[in-house]
Amino acid sequence: MQIPPEITYRNITKTEAIDSLIREKIAKLEKFCNYMNSCHVVVEKAHENPESGSPHRISIDITIPHGREIAVGYNPDKGKQYPPLEAVIRDAFEAARRQLVGLTTEQQGEVKTHPEQEMGAVITKLFSEQGYGFLKEISTGKEVYFHRNSVTNQSFEQLEVGNGVRFKETEGEMGPQATTVQVVDKQSSPRIESVPSAAEKPLGWN
Structure with a gap:
């Protein structure tokens, strides 16, 4: 150091x-x-x-x-x-x-896959002062809780509603919970309120 x-x-x-x-x-x-x-x-x-x-x-x-x-x-x-x-x-x-x-x-360049191929959910809610938020899985529409400490590749404070993420999930005491959250699409849209349909895909999704 x-x-x-x-x-x-x-x-x-x-x-x-x-x-x-x-x-x-x-x-x-x-x-x-x-x-x-x-x-x-x-x-x-x-x-x-x-x-x-x-x-x-x-x-x-x-x-x-x-x-x-x-x-x-x-x-x-x-x-x-x-x-x-x-x-x-x-x-x-x-x-x-x-x-x-x-x-x-x-x-180190070890993550080389295309972000649009990895994005499995979109951040829909953030509670910055409390340190948590919610994702919506694109394929199922399921809402998943995540804590600030689950974010792995940037700080929680940098997150925005509409960010595309990939995540790993477990079943917590209060329901589905993300154990790791990694941002793969930093574009954001504060208007995202539900999982996009085929005609309403998130930014960067092909």
Whole structure:
């Protein structure tokens, strides 16, 4: 790494165990991408007593050559009450790893198929503040939930309604859920409200 990793603690006491865990996770990221320019991690206590989720937030910002950047902001907002800080850190770095692998694979030219042949769904709803959205599968019209940490090849904040994506699906507690979401068509149309018919195909779909 060209610039030594930077770890910032806000409203929380730094401990040797947490610091060692973060540095261990950074080292593992370098195994997937050994040409990272920089990595800045922020560990903060965002809330004192949230009704659910975690009081902690982990932000990870990674830069790599050619002006590319990976940004992860992780703050569990549902599920188990007050998950341990260590678990929140591991989940945040797993999200960063998925994005990093997707980006480096793209840069190395290993993904060479045509986007229009891979697009299986269209983003129809985004809830930016809550960190989730919904896809509609083109072939079936099925609506599928996805979390911000499922996005692998760009940041959640860059998504737009109408983006064409490919995804992998599992059955979650609340129904179909995408485990990975990769944008393959960045054109967007805010008017998309349902799965296009044969006469109403999304942008870039042949």
